[in-house]
Amino acid sequence: MRVKRATLLFFWDYDTQWGADRSRSAGGPKSWGRLEFENTERLLDLHAQYRVPACFAVVGAAALPGERPYHDPAQIRRIHEAGQEIASHSFRHEWLPSLDGPALRDTLSWSKDALEQCIGAPVVSFVPPYNQPFDYLAGLSLSLSERRQTNGDRVNLRRLCNELRETGYRFCRVAYHPIHHRLGELVLGRPLNRPSRLEEIAGIMCLRLNAPGGFDSGALERLSRCVEAGKIFAVYGHPHSLRSGNAQDEAWLVPFLQRVDHLRQRGLLEVQLPGRITRRMTCCE
Secondary structure, eight states: OOOOOEEEEEEEEEOHHHHHHTOOSTTSSOOOHHHHHHHHHHHHHHHHHHTOOOEEEEOGGGGSSOOTTTOOHHHHHHHHHTTOEEEEOOSSOOOGGGOOHHHHHHHHHHHHHHHHHHHSSOOOEEOOGGGOOOOBGGGTBOOHHHHHHSOTTOOOHHHHHHHHHHTTOOEEEEOOOOHHHHHHHHHHTSOOOOOBEEEEETTEEEEEOOSOSOOSHHHHHHHHHHHHHTOEEEEEEOGGGTTSSSTTSHHHHHHHHHHHHHHHHTTSEEEEOHHHHHHHHHHTO
16 A cells, blocks of 8 residues: 655744844844854755755845845855745744735735845745734634734734735745634643644645744654654744754754655655645646
8 A cells, every 4th residue: 555655844934133123022122133144054054964955934135235134145045046945034024913904015025026036036935924923713713912912904814815815925834723722722731733734825825833843852753643644744943043952953953854864765755845835736726
């Protein structure tokens, strides 16, 4: 009997200092922007060594001429030339739920244009900063925090995907959390990290995350479960966290890449880029 291969999608959220300035974690703005560039050079070596392609979701403003820690168009071109996918991560790492219609269109189109001008190739994938918006009623996901912190013109997930389609994107990584999953986690006292899945929202192919960022033992366990079931698994991290000591540290990343390489050689896993998956599914329609 033929075994169904699992699929892995690997993402790096390349925030640069634009993201550090807009940090929503405790303590306000941060200063780790320079680490994004330094650690990305190491990541390119590791991904080449283990032959694992990745999607780098890049803040569009980083592709404009200028100096680190805000800009490095030459490094963005090197990422593309190394065979990795360049996706948009908004223009200046804006918190999308708070934007009105014109501001949303601007950040999506400006980022896409800046990145395409930089690498000389189409940019069709999008990763929202902070993985938000979470508010998506069709997916039974209601974000009270987004509703409290924004006015009536807030951006929910369907509205984002509508605008992505209008501005020429085809793929979006999403992270909405259905209310019954949240209730289940409250009852069980643990996260319900199920396999990721592809779905279409407002004409955009979306991949829903079901686990936190990182490559630790929990990520390895989830990878094994997805391989056994022949499902899709998505992992992500931030280059600036490569030597942070957390789950995105190189000490966890290298064993994870080794495991991916081993599973691929056994024919149990394929590593895909979101742009290629979107093209393949479009061709099959």
